[in-house]
Amino acid sequence: xxxxxxxxxxxxxxxxxxxxxxxxxxxxxxxxxxxxxxxxxxxxxxxxxxxxxxxxxxxxxxxxxxxxxxxxxxxxxxxxxxxxxxxxxxxxxxxxxxxxxxxxxxxxxxxxxxxxxxxxxxxxxxxxxxxxxxxxxxxxxxxxxxxxxxxxxxxxxxxxxxxxxxxxxxxxxxxxxxxxxxxxxxxxxxxxxxxxxxxxxxxxxxxxxxxxxxxxxxxxxxxxxxxxxxxxxxxxxxxxxxxxxxxxxxxxxxxxxxxxxxxxxxxxxxxxxxxxxxxxxxxxxxxxxxxxxxxxxxxxxxxxxxxxxxxxxxxxxxxxxxxxxxxxxxxxxxxxxxxxxxxxxxxxxxxxxxxxxxxxxxxxxxxxxxxxxxxxxxxxxxxxxxxxxxxxxxxxxxxxxxxxxxxxxxxxxxxxxxxxxxxxxxxxxxxxxxxxxxxxxxxxxxxxxxxxxxxxxxxxxxxxxxxxxxxxxxxxxxxxxxxxxxxxxxxxxxxxxxxxxxxxxxxxxxxxxxxxxxxxxxxxxxxxxxxxxxxxxxxxxxxxxxxxxxxxxxxxxxxxxxxxxxxxxxxxxxxxxxxxxxxxxxxxxxxxxxxxxxxxxxxxx
Ligand code: MV4
Numbered sequence: 371x372x373x374x375x376x377x378x379x380x381x382x383x384x385x386x387x388x389x390x391x392x393x394x395x396x397x398x399x400x401x402x403x404x405x406x407x408x409x410x411x412x413x414x415x416x417x418x419x420x421x422x423x424x425x426x427x428x429x430x431x432x433x434x435x436x437x438x439x440x441x442x443x444x445x446x447x448x449x450x451x452x453x454x455x456x457x458x459x460x461x462x463x464x465x466x467x468x469x470x471x472x473x474x475x476x477x478x479x480x481x482x483x484x485x486x487x488x489x490x491x492x493x494x495x496x497x498x499x500x501x502x503x504x505x506x507x508x509x510x511x512x513x514x515x516x517x518x519x520x521x522x523x524x525x526x527x528x529x530x531x532x533x534x535x536x537x538x539x540x541x542x543x544x545x546x547x548x549x550x551x552x553x554x555x556x557x558x559x560x561x562x563x564x565x566x567x568x569x570x571x572x573x574x575x576x577x578x579x580x581x582x583x584x585x586x587x588x589x590x591x592x593x594x595x596x597x598x599x600x601x602x603x604x605x606x607x608x609x610x611x612x613x614x615x616x617x618x619x620x621x622x623x624x625x626x627x628x629x630x631x632x633x634x635x636x637x638x639x640x641x642x643x644x645x646x647x648x649x650x651x652x653x654x655x656x657x658x659x660x661x662x663x664x665x666x667x668x669x670x671x672x673x674x675x676x677x678x679x680x681x682x683x684x685x686x687x688x689x690x691x692x693x694x695x696x697x698x699x700x701x702x703x704x705x706x707x708x709x710x711x712x713x714x715x716x717x718x719x720x721x722x723x724x725x726x727x728x729x730x731x732x733x734x735x736x737x738x739x740x741x742x743x744x745x746x747x748x749x750x751x752x753x754x755x756x757x758x759x760x761x762x763x764x765x766x767x768x769x770x771x772x773x774x775x776x777x778x779x780x781x782x783x784x785x786x787x788x789x790x791x792x793x794x795x796x797x798x799x800x801x802x803x804x805x806x807x808x809x810x811x812x813x814x815x816x817x818x819x820x821x822x823x824x825x826x827x828x829x830x831x832x833x834x835x836x837x838x839x840x841x842x843x844x845x846x847x848x849x850x851x852x853x854x855x856x857x858x859x860x861x862x863x864x865x866x867x868x869x870x871x872x873x874x875x876x877x878x879x880x881x882x883x884x885x886x887x888x889x890x891x892x893x894x895x896x897x898x899x900x901x902x903x904x905x906x907x908x909x910x911x912x913x914x915x916x917x918x919x920x921x922x923x924x925x926x927x928x929x930x931x932x933x934x935x936x937x938x939x940x941x942x943x944x945x946x947x948x949x950x951x952x953x954x955x956x957x958x959x960x961x962x963x964x965x966x967x968x969x970x971x972x973x974x975x
Contacts, residue, residue, distance in 0.1 A: 371689050372396050372447045375473070376440040377415065378461075379451030380430060382743040382759060383665070384411035387449045390681040399443045401436055403429040405751055407843050407850070410743050417443055418850035425753075430454045433461050437468045447471040447688060453755065456664040457484065473688040475663050479639040483661040487531045487569050493658045496638035498631055501650060501657040503571035507531055511552045514570060515545055522572045528552050530559025531567035534660050536606025537933060538562065541573050562933060574657075577650035578808060579603065580615055581662075582632030583672045583680065586641045587687040593697045594629035595672045595680070598646075601808040602797070604720060605935060609813075610794065611668035611708045613675050616768060616806035619651070628656050635661055644669065644684035667710070667760065670741060674706035674764040704764055705771040709779065709794040711742075711759040713750040716793035717823035719816075719925070719937035722905050724752040724959075729785030733778040737764040737771075750787060752905035752959045755932055758789060768806075772798055796822045816923070900948075900965045901941055906958050907931030909951045914964075918946045926964050929957060944968040 376399040377387045388398045388411060400415035404423035412418045419439045421429035429435070431454055440448055448465050450456040450473070459480040465472040474480070483489045491505040503522060508514045518526045528551045530538025538558035540551035552568060560566040583595040599615035600608045614620060620628070632647040635658060646662040646669075669680045678700070683693055714720045730746040742759030744750070750758060763778055765771040779795050802809045812818050842853045910930040914920055920940045927949075929936045948965035951957055 371691065372445075372471070372685070374399060374443065374445045375447045375449055375685070376401065376436070376443060376445035376470075377411070377449050377451065378430070378436050378455055379449070379453070380406050380409065380411060380743070380754070382741045382757070383451035383453075383667075385414060385743045386741055387451060387681055388414050390679060390685060391449075393679075394682060394685060396685070399440070399445050401429075401439055402850070405749075405753070408841075409748070410745065412850060413841070413852065419443065420845055420848045420850060426454065433458075433464050436461075437464050437470065440465075440470050441468060445470065447473050447685070449473040449685070450664065452664050452666060457662070459484065471688050473643065473685055475642050475645065476640065479641050480663045482639045483663050484534075485531055486529065486533060486660055487567070489660060490569070490658075492638050493635060496634055498635050498638065498658045499656065501527075501571040501574065501659065503527075504569045506569070507567040508552075508570055511549045514552050514568075515548055517570055518542070518548060519545065522570060525573040525575075526551075527571040527573040528555040528568050529571060530555050530563060530565065531569055532559050532563030532565035534662075538568070539606070574650055574652050576808065576810070577652045578615070578619065579608075579648065579659075580620065580628065580651040580656065581646050581648040581666075582628050583669065584632045584636045584641065584645050584647060585678075585680065585683050585687065585693055586636050586643065586645070587693045588642055588690050589692045591693050591696070592633045592636055592641070593693060593695070593700060594632045595676045595678060595700055596625060596702050597628050598668055598671055600668060602813070604813045607934065608668065609710055609790070610797070611671055612768070612771075613671040613706050614702060615651075619806055624654060624656070631656060631658065643687045644680050667757070668708050670739060670760060670762045671706035671708045674739065674762060675702050675704060676700055677703070704766045705768045706762060706764045707768075707771050707775050708760055708762045709775060709798075710757055710790065711761055711782070711784070711794075712790045713756040713758050713787050714790055715788040715823075716790055717820045718923075719819070719939055721938065722752060722756045722931075722936055723788040724750045724756070724904065725787050726750075727758075727784060727786050729783055731781075731783035732759070733761065733781035735778070735781075737774050738778045739763070746785075752931075758784065758787070761794075769804075772803070792824045793819075793822045820923070898942075899944075899967055900962045901926070901938065903929060903938070903957045903959055903961045903963050905929065905931045905936065907936065907956075909953050909955045909957055909963075910935060912949060912951070912953055914946050914949070916946055916949055920944065920946055920966060927951075929963075938963060940964075940966055942966060942968055 374397040375391050377384045391398045398415040400412050400418040401421050402412045403421050421435055448470055455461040457480055459477040462472040462477040487507055490500045493500050494505055525541055525543045528540045538555045540555045542548040542551035555568045556566040578601040580597050580599050582597050586592045597615055598611050598613045600611045602610040635647045644665045646666050648659045650657050650659055673680055713723045715723050726749050727746055732740045739762040763771055763774040765774045776798055779791050797803055840855050844851045844853055907929040910928040912927045913925050922940055922943045924940045926938050926940055944966040947967050951963050
């Protein structure tokens, strides 16, 4: 087994890996970007090394820096978590070249699954059912029309070969829509994956997203841990995941079939470690979609129902040890649900709501697990994924697990930010959720989403004065050390950020009462007319023109950041008088993006 492992990630997943290492008596090394200097995962690791500032490309995505720190620290393995370098074959290869074990599959498996057309071809050869469609790139719109008309029928899905997770995915209902879908998917593929190649699939009308957790070691053992149903998603971002799927959807026989498909897919690429085979379930038919060659955000629900620690097993496999159990030892018990607690406002088109967490208290009690990496005083940065935490519950069946989740959501206190907690509370009480529906109708319904908004409360007055322990961070030769100081609070830790910083959030200085979840919010206003960007990103689409009359809540533009599309809506009704940012331009958090003058007077005219 490894003696020391470097974790090339941040946030909750870095902490999750550290916990697994501690249980395996492995020393941990964190690496961190400047803005994470005081993060929990950095403090918790035995050693921590600075990766410097700047954008992720200069720190969490910098292969050379990370490998050289691993060598300097004497780490024998690197765990990539999810996101960042987790599915980067060049990184896995660079680790191997440096004599460090990449805790994940071999580079060849990452590469094979990275190209969706190559993966589809490999799966077809291995006898794994794929969604009907092409396994070769489709070169031209004319060819796409011919294949759609003669082989697949409409509607068709056009998908980017370099894509995954829904990026570069367009639907054409008929021949007329195909050129735009083709161009759109290709453009998005080029933009996000530097690959304009697209392929076609038959579009399934209302499938479920069902995936299977697999584990493999270096001794030829392959097992599956049952399925996860992740059908509740928005714009291909999963919001709620559960394991198993509702019992009236996946029977034991179907589970066996899906599990076997997962194992066959993993075998076809000589997989090692923890991986997920994603697929679409339409009735009793299951089709391979793609494989995620890493540990996933939602692995926890499977851990709750199987009792198997997926992260530890992945580390064991990478170290050359056999898996600690066999397929026949896997017993599924009860039901687990995960809600992603994002700093987003569902009532405002899921706009990110970065800012400072003023108060923070996690739910506990029977059957509750919280995987998070934050606490009071921490900043949710507009530069990273908006996921604050994952709330996972287990109970003996789906209905009881739902009741337990509702109880835990109510216990969860996150002050200073708007989060998805009210959204989850609302959706878990619908008849659609109870019936195990995919809830796509609700998630797309602006009025229903607006109804999830919590009325805001006044902040409580009176700040408590007390002696506090404060930890200062010292960096010596790029390595992080902590110094503890006890004294009067200076107001710097829990106080609101300096006014005017657009990304700073509207956190009150005083400790707010429980359930005060406003603040953050959508794009903030400068004066009362101008909307400023809540995040750093790229102007993806501008949907109005200067001079247009808009309603409060109407879509103004879409900003692309962290591979997510963020909708910016009008903060009030009026006339658009200024739109300073053009499509394709870079935007910093706080930049003005639109000015709307109330009433019918047109300030621009
Ligand atoms: C599809 C599809 C229908 N037909 N592919 C791909 C990525 C994943 N996040 C959702 N994806 C879909 N791929 C074909 N050929 C429909 C979806 C889909 C979906 C599937 C299950 C549950 C919810 C969904 C929401 C949006 C899109």
